[in-house]
Amino acid sequence: MRSLRLPIPLLGLAALLALPGLAAAAQASPPPASPPSQSVLGFVGSDVCATCHTDVAEHLTATPHGKGKFASLSAHGCETCHGPGSAHVNNPDDPALRPRIDRLSPREQTAVCQKCHTGGQQFFWHGSVHETRGLSCESCHSIHAFKSEKAQLKAASTVEACLSCHKDVRADMWKNSHHPIREGKISCTDCHNPHGTQTRSLIKAASVNEQCYTCHAEKRGPFLWEHAPVRESCLNCHTPHGSNHQKLQKTATPYLCQQCHSNTRHPGTLYDATTLADQSRASNRIFNRACLDCHAAVHGSNNPSTPYLGH
């Protein structure tokens, strides 16, 4: 009994089904988030803010926070997020009274945004790796000074926002084999949800393979002849962000295959430089695509005559 044998799946499902009830019950409790500034002097209205912060107000009108939907959801304009501003208005030179959100802790900053942004992509922000590592919405987004076309990011694009921390992925993207990220055809958020998921590496699907199938549906099968490690994880052989080798392989063939297949006869045979040095004696098990020159169906096959996943 090495593996977990608890009826936890059933418990988990029961808990899942109970969540709406818990949520409804919890409605009675006071809302957790409160405006950062708790001045008792009250709200002054956005018109007053705009008299000094003209450029900010102008910038805001082009964003969702400057439009009617926001107005219908918020009662106090700028002070919906910043909190009552009368203390600051009455004493504008006192920096301590400025209702600056960036002075708050990451959790407090996020709580301001999550007064509205709790669903959709942000559904699982609480408990996500970015939350527990101390990031806040402000780490990536800017309400007043954003550079991106979408999502009001501090960086020029989603990819640039992610790469501001994940520098190793930037290097991967420049490798010989890569997904078309730097060409702008797909983005980090096609596979990952940076706001939180319950899967490892914030991937959007329930497993790595199910994520890969969203674009590579032909690999989904299921197949008559399966390749067990392929069914378990595409990442056993591939690295998604970039590789020096063909097809995003972690290691070039034939050595990749030989990390598992050291069988009798040709799988365990050494293919070295001498097997390529003389073109007239070269081995078709190392040049071109090596093992895949014959075993083309490594992801699975439906042909009754191909239990070895090749023709």
Add this chain to the structure above:
Amino acid sequence: MRTKSNQFRKPFVLMAGLLLLAWANALAAQETTQPQDNAQATQTMEKETAPAATEAKAEPAKGFTFHVDPLVLGVIRTHVDTNSSKWEEYRDMSNGFVIPYLHLTGEGSGDRELDFNAKNVRREDARYTLFYGVPGSYELTLDYNKIPHRFGNDGHMLWTRTGPGRLEIADPIQAALQGAIAAQFATNPAGITYAFLNRLLSPYLATAQAINLGLERNRFLAQLDLGRMGPLSWGLEYDHEKRTGNRAYGGSFGFSNATELPEPIDYDTTGAQIAGEWNTATGGLSFGYRYSKFENNISTLIWDNPFRVTGATDPSAYTAPGAGSIGGSNVGLADLNPSNRADLLFLKGRTRFGSWFANASGAYDMMKQDDPLLPYTLNSSIRGINFNGTTFDPTTTANLPAHSADRKINTTALNADLGTRFGQSLDLTFRYRYYDLANKGKRIEFPGYVRFDAVWEGIGRVSVPYAYTRQNAGAELGWDLARATRLGFSFERESWNRKFREIKDSDENIWKVTFDTRPVPWFALRSSYQYGDRSIGPYNVAAGAEASFVDPEDPTNLPALRKFDEAARKQHLYTIQGQFFPSDTWSLFLGAVGNNQKFDESAFGLQKDDNNTYNAELSYAPGDNFNFFLFGSRQDRKVDQAARQSGATPSTNPLDNWFANIDETTDTWGAGLTSNFAKRWTLDLSANYSKSDGKVGLFSPPGGSPDVAVGFSNYDNVKLFSILGRVDYKINQYAKAGVFGRWEDYKIDSFILQGLSNYLPGALLLDPNYGDYRGSLVGVDLTFTF
């Protein structure tokens, strides 16, 4: 395949650009003569720019007011010194007039918005996105994305496509080759060598038809979101992708006759989703259903054997053509990726109660595939063989034990998080993950199979429904030491239970510590270290044979080999990154990321896989008019693996061992500069350089087999140097003109690609060009805003 015909041949783009430029000038001139009006407009704008909450904004007139920002019209000229497909791997670099970007926005009454975004209009890498709706109330998004993927240009093949999935070689060519080989076999079988076959093929290869390998993905997506910012929202989605083209496929007729083919690709992938979400201040529930269907419109490939015009069989035909046999099929039969379908149900919930939060999600995915099975072979010479005392015909599907694949896999994912905070500084989260892959595919027993379409092998095989369950349970403790300083500890146990594999059960204990701080405004640190120790149950080297043979053969793999994905492992992962902000204008990033794995209990197979990456980035931005960055990265990868060469049975002689030590270093550099270097003038420059240097050190002790081992110094060594630049001149507030250019130099030295040609021993290859190139692009464009 791709043609150049899609580029704009007519100069209407240029004419439109000139007209727009004239109009922009006229508009700018008009504005300079009306300063008072302009001032009034500014005042009006200021009033209107107050946030929406202040007071009712003046409603736009009925209908839409449109704004274009920007429309870019240009012309490009490219030059590349080779026809390498890498130059246009994921992009269209053809010459001509271009509309790289068009962005149209519209605002209507009732907060309606329209946003149209077009990139690379009418080119093979175009993308069009249309948004319409009232944000938060109803939002319709349509997206059409064309993604080219070129694999290789100027390949050559003897085959001609005569129908979907049918590749033929003219009968006279097959007959001539078969005849010549048969004559040689009759006189001296040993004379059927590579040199002999190469001489036969050369005249035909010299006139072989050229082929480019590549795909075009045309993706369409329609999304309708209803009530996104309300308590109850709905989302509807439809997507369709058409994939057409071809890619290289290994269709072998035997150990000495691998035939690389252009696999025809004609795929349709269709998806649809309906989802609902209910959110309150303290909880939420999300649920939905997703349908996905993949259809391969060419699921069978039949291709001619260049060396046989008639089918033949003999016990050694899988080695033909050679001294042992010249038999084999005249046609090959491959079952390409089968059509399939998946139905996914998902449910998510979250809640907060007091200082606690709970998240849970479940997903149930049903994957099915039931394509008709093909016959064992089309090699008519194998008909009527004596199999188990009866006459057997493997060329008809009537003799299959099943007529369709009938495969089903159901996956169940259940996840739960429960967390709480103790006071202001401590938090604790429990996590549980359950993922079960239940393979419901039937165990279909086949009495044998046809090897390489050449020989009936009466070895009973049975399909194997591999399955597994993975569970993760853990806890994470976080301690906020100060406002921006956090220490975290976590423990997680990952357990696998597999069916039909060598290791049934494995457990991994994973410990992790994280430390993140920004103690002072000028310095931030993020760091983590994780240690994983995976232990395994008994390793059954015979599991594969027991599962997939009707009468299991003796294991052919080495008893002491451990397949790395299941093997005992010790893993060290770390991340450390520091960011320094010595002033408002400077920032420096230094970081390292590592993933080091050791498989100490594996005598053969993967032994070690170490990845370490070191990054640095410097940026300087003294103001809006200038910024500069410099980025550098070094990645080191070291892989050790061991094997033993065997004959018909697994060798027990340590002198037959061989070892591979792979050492890869990749250096990546990038730099960028943006400068408003003079009034109205802007300069953008960026450069990237990536260089990978890989070596395979091979070793085998003397006295065994192999006796010597010679490694490679060109383990996929790749260099890519890319420079981009553009200069813009702002004509007025509505228009600017730009000159831009790109230069790239790509080189690859790969051990498996060295010396490739259309025919090498035992392989007829397409040999397309995806190698070195040096390419450049120059262009001019006009950018308008109105």
